[in-house]
Amino acid sequence: MSLPRTVWNTVKSLVVGHAVTAREIATRPITVFYPEEKPEFPTGSRSVPVLKVNEESGYINCTSCGLCERTCPPGCIEITQAVDPATNKKKPWPHLYTLDLSHCMVCNLCVEACPFDALEMLDVPELATYQVQDLKFHKEQLLDLWKTGKAIRIAEGQPMPSK
Amino acid sequence: MASTSTTAGEQAPGLQSQLMTLNLGPQHPSTHGVLRVVVTLDGEEVVEAQPDIGYLHRNFEKIVEGWALPGVVPFSDRNDYLAAIANEVCVCDAIETLGEVELPDRAKWLRVLFAELQRIISHELWYGAFGMDLGAFTPFLYGFRDRETGYLLMEKATGARMLYAYNRIGGLRNDVTDAWLKELEGYLDFMEKQAFPEYMKLLIENEIFVMRTKGTGQLTREQAIAWGASGPVLRSTGLPWDLRKKRPYLVYDQLEFDVPTGTNGDNYDRAMVRMLEIKESIKIIRQVLRRLPDGPVLAKARAAVRPRVGEYYARQESPRGEVGVHLVSNGRPNAYRLKWRAPTFSHLQLVPLMCRGVKMADMIANLGSLDIVMGEVDR
Numbered sequence: 291m292s293l294p295r296t297v298w299n300t301v302k303s304l305v306v307g308h309a310v311t312a313r314e315i316a317t318r319p320i321t322v323f324y325p326e327e328k329p330e331f332p333t334g335s336r337s338v339p340v341l342k343v344n345e346e347s348g349y350i351n352c353t354s355c356g357l358c359e360r361t362c363p364p365g366c367i368e369i370t371q372a373v374d375p376a377t378n379k380k381k382p383w384p385h386l387y388t389l390d391l392s393h394c395m396v397c398n399l400c401v402e403a404c405p406f407d408a409l410e411m412l413d414v415p416e417l418a419t420y421q422v423q424d425l426k427f428h429k430e431q432l433l434d435l436w437k438t439g440k441a442i443r444i445a446e447g448q449p450m451p452s453k
Numbered sequence: 454m455a456s457t458s459t460t461a462g463e464q465a466p467g468l469q470s471q472l473m474t475l476n477l478g479p480q481h482p483s484t485h486g487v488l489r490v491v492v493t494l495d496g497e498e499v500v501e502a503q504p505d506i507g508y509l510h511r512n513f514e515k516i517v518e519g520w521a522l523p524g525v526v527p528f529s530d531r532n533d534y535l536a537a538i539a540n541e542v543c544v545c546d547a548i549e550t551l552g553e554v555e556l557p558d559r560a561k562w563l564r565v566l567f568a569e570l571q572r573i574i575s576h577e578l579w580y581g582a583f584g585m586d587l588g589a590f591t592p593f594l595y596g597f598r599d600r601e602t603g604y605l606l607m608e609k610a611t612g613a614r615m616l617y618a619y620n621r622i623g624g625l626r627n628d629v630t631d632a633w634l635k636e637l638e639g640y641l642d643f644m645e646k647q648a649f650p651e652y653m654k655l656l657i658e659n660e661i662f663v664m665r666t667k668g669t670g671q672l673t674r675e676q677a678i679a680w681g682a683s684g685p686v687l688r689s690t691g692l693p694w695d696l697r698k699k700r701p702y703l704v705y706d707q708l709e710f711d712v713p714t715g716t717n718g719d720n721y722d723r724a725m726v727r728m729l730e731i732k733e734s735i736k737i738i739r740q741v742l743r744r745l746p747d748g749p750v751l752a753k754a755r756a757a758v759r760p761r762v763g764e765y766y767a768r769q770e771s772p773r774g775e776v777g778v779h780l781v782s783n784g785r786p787n788a789y790r791l792k793w794r795a796p797t798f799s800h801l802q803l804v805p806l807m808c809r810g811v812k813m814a815d816m817i818a819n820l821g822s823l824d825i826v827m828g829e830v831d832r
Contacts, residue, residue, distance in 0.1 A: 299660040306654045311591055320598065332605060336612040363524025397527035397618035398626060411612075 335413045336396045340436040341387060341429060342410045350433070351408035354384040358400035358409060366393035367400060389432060391417065391425040412439040470496055479508045485582065485820065486827030490804065492816070499816050502808040504801050509831040514791055521786045522548050522758050527618035532793060533829040534615055535578055538564075538571040539771035541620040544791075546702060547767035547780040548622050551760035559748045560624035561703045566741045567610075567619070568703075568769075569734040570637070573644065574603040575772035576727045576734075579824045583724065584656050586821030587665055588814075592656040599648045606640055609633055623752035634742060641735050649731060657728055666720035670807045670819035673718060680806070681799035684774025685726040686823060690718035696770040707744075710737050720822040727824070730772075759786055773797050773824055795829040 322329040339358075344351050354371040372385040401409045412435060419425055427435065478489040487508035493501040513532060517525045529544045530537035542564050549556065581596025604614050610629050611619035619626050656662050672682070674690040687694050695712040697705040713729035715722025760782040768777040774796025781790040800823045808816045 296660065296664070303654075303659040303661070307591070307659060310651050310654050332608045334612055335608050335614070336618075361521075361523075363520050363528060395527050395616070395618065396613065397524070398612070399523060399527070399618075402621075402626075413612075 331413070331415050333413055335415075336398055336411045337414050338391055338394070338396070338412050338417060338427075338435060339389065339398070339400050339409050340412050340427075340432040340439070341408060342436045343433065350383065350429075351406045352384050352387065353382040353406055353408070354387075355406070357403045357405065361399050361403040362394075363397065363399065364393045364395060366390040384429060387429040387432065389427045391427060392422050410436060410439075412436065414439045472500060479505075485825050488801075488820075488825065488827050488830075490820070492808075492813070494813065497813050499808050499811055499813060502805055502816060504804050506801065506827070506830050509827045511832065513832040514793060517791050518788055522552075522760065522788060523622055525788065525791065526620055526622065527616070529793075530616040530618060531828060532795065532832055533771060533773065533776065533797075533826050535826050536571050536575045536772045537615060537617050538567045538619065539769065539776055541617065542568055542703075543767050543769040543771070543776050544778045544780075545620045545622060546769065547765050547778040548758065548760060550765050550767065551763060551780060551782050552622065552758045553761065554623040554752055554758070557624055557749050557752055558746045559628075560750045560752075562741050562745050563625055563629065563750060564620070565703050565705065565708070566637075566738055566745075567607075569737045569741070570603065570607070572734045572772045573731050573738075574600050574607070576731050577603065579727060579772075579821075580652055580656070583818075583821045583824075586817045587662060589656060589659075589662070592652070595648070595651055595655060599644065602640060602643075606633070606637060609636070621751060622758050625750040628750045634745075637738070638742060641738055644731070645735055649728075652728065657724060663721060665815075665818060666724060666822070668717070668719050668721075669811065669815045670720040670723075670822055671718055672803065672807065676803075676806065677718060680803050682774070682803065683796050683799070684770065684772070685723055685730065686774065686800055686803075688712065689715035689722035689726045691716050696768055696775055700768065702767075702769055708737055708740050720818055723822045759784065768794070771796060773826065773829070774800065776829075793832055795832065797823070797825045798830045801825055801830055 341350050341352055343349065354369050356369055359365075359367045359369050366389060368386070368388040368390075369384050370386040372381040372383050373379070374381055396411075398411055401411050414435065417425075473494045475492045475494055476489060477492050479487045489505040489508065491503045491505055492499055511531065513528065517528060520528070525548070526541050526544055529540040532540050548554075577596045577600040579596075581593040581600070584590070584592030584596070607617065608614050610633055611617040611626070613619075672686070672690055674692055677687045677690045678692070683694070691714050693712045693714050696702070697710075698712055710733045713726045713733065715726050760780070762782060762784045764779065764781040766777060766779045768775050770776075775794065776796055777792075777794030779790075779792035779794070780788055783789045803823065804820065807819045811819065
């Protein structure tokens with residue numbers, strides 16, 4: 291290609307390119323300055339599986355059957371079944387229920403595996419911590435998280451996500 | 454940055470230059486992830502470029518041998534993290550064939566829809582990154598603007614931005630809503646009417662871009678076949694090899710679309726093929742939206758997946774090429790062996806061939822036009 295033609299084409303494509311970007315002057319910026327202003331998080335995104343409280347009985351639904359523990363691919367759930375100290379018999383609820391969120395893939399398989407509807411996938415964003423140990427959630431913390439997640443949803447007037 | 458010195462032979466005495474060894478990466482932003490390329494430079498010219506892989510190795514294939522098969526699907530997202538649906542659909546195909554699970558109709562169509570939406574998003578990212586490789590910053594912002602909209606759509610439907618864990622053995626986790634399908638249609642309209650012409654004007658039709666990319670990084674058809682290239686890299690050499698056409702899976706045989714091909718196999722053709730693929734994907738999604746059947750999205754007997762004894766090689770067309778899963782099963786709930794064929798692993802082997810004797814800046818362009826994802830290369 292001859293030089294004048296190349297120069298002409300280059301100038302032309304520069305003008306065309308700038309015409310595209312010039313239109314953006316009139317539009318509003320889409321950047322959200324995240325920690326200061328909060329973007330709108332889509333509902334229903336998965337962030338952490340938590341134990342939930344049965345609204346009627348006021349107890350957790352978990353019977354410590356261990357299905358979620360076995361289903362979890364990276365093995366981040368750990369359950370210790372409760373034992374009655376007097377009779378030494380096993381009780382149908384977890385004594386300890388630990389979820390290591392640092393290993394969790396947030397794949398929802400545990401929630402789907404639970405036959406007792408004891409787990410729920412929350413969509414609470416911002417669970418980052420400075421220490422990796424802080425991502426190891428115990429039973430009480432998981433219940434607290436569930437309550438927080440529920441409080442957020444009620445405040446925003448959103449329906450609870452179905453299983 | 455280490456440097457060794459050897460004298461180049463073919464120079465006039467007194468004008469000898471020293472070869473310099475330069476480590477490009479592993480954290481260099483223009484190498485698309487943690488790729489290290491050991492480049493031997495003679496001035497600005499690349500004498501030899503040797504990619505060094507393994508910085509993102511996660512032991513995928515060995516780990517999944519110990520996992521029950523349903524868990525492999527979310528883990529496979531981490532391979533090609535820019536086109537996670539393509540991985541999921543492929544590994545699900547392998548498991549479903551060996552496990553003899555019948556897919557519901559709606560799940561088949563929705564898988565096609567998500568795979569094509571993923572292709573659009575993946576090519577948008579490639580468009581932005583390739584512009585950056587060539588030194589144009591503006592296209593990057595446009596590509597990422599639309600990619601973000603696409604990811605939001607994905608998040609609304611699947612519950613995650615990049616690593617969806619959306620496919621299950623025997624279908625999909627949840628159905629999509631009609632409102633979401635409407636939103637998707639709006640996104641397609643936006644892509645077709647506004648974003649795509651902008652992409653073309655900003656970068657692809659730009660004279661500087663054309664001059665930088667035409668004739669560089671050229672591959673012949675024989676070379677591409679011999680090195681195991683697939684996807685846009687192979688199609689840019691003129692061979693219309695697309696598994697969606699040649700080995701139709703899911704419902705691709707009922708859909709009408711063209712396979713864009715190039716002629717020269719250079720960087721420009723690869724770019725052009727990818728841009729035209731965005732258009733074809735839009736076309737496919739529109740057909741899926743028109744013909745999407747009703748019904749369940751998840752087959753019933755999915756809890757007990759016990760594949761039969763045997764092996765199966767599932768291959769599908771991901772945005773980057775042929776992604777393949779060779780699943781060997783001995784009848785247990787976990788895989789006996791799972792081999793992952795990553796298209797970009799083959800493409801990365803082309804780097805020494807393509808980069809011999811080119812300028813340093815062109816080498817970055819060559820790397821960018823291959824669209825390498827290190828998560829998939831290292832697995």
